[in-house]
Amino acid sequence: MPSTNQPEISRRDLLISSAATVAMTGAAPGVAAAQFADRSMHYTSTISLKVNGESRDLDIDNRTTLLDALREHLHLTGTKKGCDHGQCGACTVMVDGRRINSCLTLAVMHDGDEVTTIEGLGQPGNLHPMQAAFVKHDGFQCGYCTPGQICSSVAVLEEIRANIPSHVTGSLTEQATISQAEIRERMSGNICRCGAYSNIVEAIVEAAGARA
Known part of the structure; x- marks a missing residue:
């Protein structure tokens, strides 16, 4: 005859245990993703731009566009933010003599470049x-x-x-x-x-x- 000393598990206890296990295993990837996102939010770089003939050093978030670097960090607000999608041309500046839409490029991509805005003309x-x-x-x-x-x-x-x-x-x-x-x-x-x-x-x- 089988032993009768083994503890019995009720259906309710089994469901509670299963739910707890699913919650823990499901939360782990989410926690890891949140931690990674939190760390990535603080990735910054130091870059040097020559803007309108003057060397400017900036500590900026790697996701900062050249447009926002000019307007928000250097306070050169002559360059306008229009569509912010590269469709209107209001943010046009010259980088190393060539015109670009500054809303479509990251500032960190232009480390060492020479930028001319309307203020520099x-x-x-x-x-x-x-x-x-x-x-x-x-x-x-x-x-x-x-x-x-x-x-x-x-x-x-x-x-x-x-x-x-x-x-x-x-x-x-x-x-x-x-x-x-x-x-x-x-x-x-x-x-x-x-x-x-x-x-x-x-x-x-x-x-x-x-x-x-």
């Missing part, structure tokens, strides 16, 4: 020719997109000078020329909600002539 009383042309031709209304428009415009003229073709460039073997079609195509990534496009084109054409 000119100052009141000593405007950059492109800024002066925008003022003359009313190339803005609300002005929110204007810093990105101007930075992009300056870079556009350099692209044409360097003979970098666009989608409307007629010949890949001849020097690219300044035309309304070229300017409109190259500036198509900069959106103006006020619709000052024709005035912007006129300003760029005049600035190109002044530079020449």
